[in-house]
Amino acid sequence: MRTFYVYIMASPSRTLYVGVTNDLPRRILEHKSKPPGAFCSRYNVNRLVFAEEADGSRTAIAREKQIKSWRRLKKIELIESLNPRLEDLSDSWSDPEKIRDSSLRRLRSE
Numbered sequence: 001m002r003t004f005y006v007y008i009m010a011s012p013s014r015t016l017y018v019g020v021t022n023d024l025p026r027r028i029l030e031h032k033s034k035p036p037g038a039f040c041s042r043y044n045v046n047r048l049v050f051a052e053e054a055d056g057s058r059t060a061i062a063r064e065k066q067i068k069s070w071r072r073l074k075k076i077e078l079i080e081s082l083n084p085r086l087e088d089l090s091d092s093w094s095d096p097e098k099i100r101d102s103s104l105r106r107l108r109s110e
Contacts, residue, residue, distance in 0.1 A: 004060035006067065008050040008079055010086055016075055020064040024051060028090045036051035048088040050079045 005024040009017040009031055017039060036042035042080050054060035067075060079086060088102035 001056050004057050006037065006052045006060050006063045006100060008067070008075065008089070009045045009049045010047050010049045011044040012047075013044075014076070014086070015044045015045055016072070017043075017070050018064055019021070020057075020060045022057070025090075029059060032090075047086070048090040049083055049086045049088070051089060 002022055004020060004022050005027075007024060007027070008021050009019070009028075017031075019027065031040045031048075032046050033045075034046065040046060044048070052063065054063060067078070068076075083089065
């Protein structure tokens, strides 16, 4: 089974972006490259502040939809439960191709 990730990116002003991907390092690099016209470049959303690993796409997409439906305060509380200072978790990756398990929560399929 393929691993997927639900992640939240943030800007310095705390604009949030919730997404899902099967290749977290690649997707984070895409966000950080700020392609013209993209949400992340328009709002300077360039810091990975939360990520969960999920078994399969269905579990990941269901979790993404759940988080997107939450009010902003609940999203911030989720992020701060694991990352109180909203630090960029991808800064701690010595190699962008390697995900550090300590920065990810594990989401189990139901």
